[in-house]
Amino acid sequence: MTDLPPLREVIAAHGLSASKALGQNFLFDEQLLARIAAVPGDLSGRNVLEVGPGPGGLTRALLRAGAKVTAIEMDRRCLPALAELAEAFPGQLTVIEGDALKIDHDAIFDGEPYAILSNLPYNVGTALFTRWMGGEQWPPNWTSLTLMFQQEVAQRIVAQPGGSAYGRLAVLAQWRSTAKLAMKVHRSAFTPPPKVMSAIVHVTPAAMPEGGSAAKLEQVTAAAFGQRRKMLRQSLKGVPGALDALETLDVDPQRRAETLDVGEFVALARALST
The missing domain is CATH 1.10.8.100 (rRNA adenine dimethylase, C-terminal domain)
Incomplete structure (x- = not known):
């Protein structure tokens, strides 16, 4: 296993701080990050898309799991830290600077299947999720979604009819996929701590109902x-x-x-x- 400096040292060395405007909250607990990376199963040799890696906390867990990671990051302050990770894991990490909402994710992998794992920035999480769940092409090229949301949003995705959490996100997530709450993440795990709790949602494609649109x-x-x-x-x-x-x-x-x-x-x- 590649030895890396603690995440706090990486952030300090590059003078990084979480940007509220970009919806950033950094995770330092490497055991927790390893548990998140393990949710979709064995990632060895698999293509993985990560959105908003920041200084690379989850990224290093994915790389240690053997994944071939493509990370999309729009905060150029984080690029030097990610470049160090790419050097530590030769051939495993590709970093794209840009807005994930404006990039064709399937094109990145040239039609090959890929898993998506991300501690999504709060300000774009729902928009990205509805995009991944949309479209007439099914099954999608992504094989699973393992995503961190605010707990309230996560509960809306897995909600059942009759409750206040049940709504559009639940229907879009469940009509041709299986969605489950994989784990809850306490606000104290983040730096800076957000005002709300978070949770990991895991989604896998299922059969599309015949005649569905x-x-x-x-x-x-x-x-x-x-x-x-x-x-x-x-x-x-x-x-x-x-x-x-x-x-x-x-x-x-x-x-x-x-x-x-x-x-x-x-x-x-x-x-x-x-």
């Missing part, structure tokens, strides 16, 4: 949960054909969005696709 499902869930306190007859009236589809599917239009399970939303999207 990601675009229609996104449209329906956005409308339904955009006005979640209103009955479906009100929240979906702006979606062409939705009220007729409710009648065809024998779904009571007086129900509210959080009472529909994932299968009912998929059926509604399918009905609007025909």
